[in-house]
Amino acid sequence: MENKAHALVAGLFLLLLGLGLAASVAWFQGDRTERVKYTVVARGGVPGLNLKAPVKLRGVEVGYVESIGFDPADPRQILVGIAVDAAAPVSTATYAQLGLQGVTGLSFVGLEEGDAKGTLQRAAAGARFALRPTLLDRLAESGPGLVAGFAETATRLNALLSEDNRAQLGKTLAELQQAAADTSKLMASLQPSARELPGLLKDADATARRAQAALTRIEALAADGQLLAQDLKARAAALDELQAAAVQVQATSRNLELALVGETSPRTRPVLADVSAASRSIERAADALGEQPQSLIFGRGAQPPGPGEAGFAERIKK
The missing domain is CATH 2.40.30 (Elongation Factor Tu (Ef-tu); domain 3)
Structure with a gap:
């Protein structure tokens, strides 16, 4: 009986141990995440x-x-x-x-x-x-659409690359090659001119500077000419006043002659003659200045030769 009791206890112990191990494995392998x-x-x-x-x-x-x-x-x-x-x-x-x-x-x-x-x-x-x-x-x-598009593109490429189009494309490429060669020749011929261009630009710059200086001098001369013209106008106005004074003196002398014509005495005749000569001198000076106003600045020019003088014959010929 004791052997049977010991076997039963051992069997129960092994059963409980197996259940515990299975529960532990299930516990550790179970998903406990929420x-x-x-x-x-x-x-x-x-x-x-x-x-x-x-x-x-x-x-x-x-x-x-x-x-x-x-x-x-x-x-x-x-x-x-x-x-x-x-x-x-x-x-x-x-x-x-x-x-x-x-x-x-x-x-x-x-x-x-x-x-x-x-x-x-x-x-x-x-x-x-x-x-x-x-x-x-x-x-x-989108695969079927892409395949259809590729097929249509291939068809158009076949039509584009026909015999006639290929020949035309070859001709166009040949013309482009010829144009490129001509362009290279043109650039080679333009290189000497391009090398001379900096010198020409320097000359043009120097010419422009000289032209600017000339314009500055011309402006200065124009200003001086304007001042000279104003001076001549002022002198011409003075000559006009002088001529008017001469006319007035001459008129006064004539009036004096008329007034004293009946009372002329030997003493008054020389005075009248001097007044008359002075008025005529003033009148001639005024006429000369009116004809040559520049004589006030540059002096009176030489008088043309008269009859019997040297150079009169050449003057008559002219």
């Missing part, structure tokens, strides 16, 4: 996505896929249930995309922030995020 459930809405397909596929927020794994199924309200939509760590900063502007896990062909759900610069507003539990197509998806959708 999760928040969201739903990803896909209008297209979700190829390569399976249950328990990872969910990553900006490349950091924060959860897993719990369920995949069609939307009962709209069978054209696929609802993907995800469980995300409650501490993950999932905002109301978050959207989802499918990513590839290496070369296995399996996909994962990637969450991206729609407004990275805005204020973070956490999404409520059960919120829905739209599944946006990736760049590869957009390329796949």
Whole structure:
């Protein structure tokens, strides 16, 4: 009996020890993280996505896929249930995309922030995020259009590169080559002129400076001429006054002669003769100055030779 009792105790001990080890393994392997459930809405397909596929927020794994199924309200939509760590900063502007896990062909759900610069507003539990197509998806959708465009471009290139067009293109290239050669020759012929151009510019600059100096001198001469003309006008006015005075003196002398014609005495006749001679001298001086006013400045010119004088015959011939 004692052997049976000892065997029973040993068996119970081993059973309890196994249960404890199993509970410990389950405890350590169990997921104790608090999760928040969201739903990803896909209008297209979700190829390569399976249950328990990872969910990553900006490349950091924060959860897993719990369920995949069609939307009962709209069978054209696929609802993907995800469980995300409650501490993950999932905002109301978050959207989802499918990513590839290496070369296995399996996909994962990637969450991206729609407004990275805005204020973070956490999404409520059960919120829905739209599944946006990736760049590869957009390329796949636009593939038929791209192929059609390439085909049309190839057709137009074939039409453009026909025999006639190729011949015309070759002719145009030959003309361009000839034009380039002519341009090179023209530039070579212009190089000597270009080397002389700095000297010509220096000469033109010197000529301009000399012209400016000449203009300055001409302006000074013009100013002097203007002053001389004003002086001549003033002297001409003085000559006019002198001539008027001479006329007045002559008139006065004539009046004196008329007044004294009946009372002329031997004493008054010389006086009258002197007055008359003086008036005639003043009149001749006034006439001479009126004819040659420049004589006041430059002096009186030489009188032309009269009859019997040297040079009179040459003057008559002229």
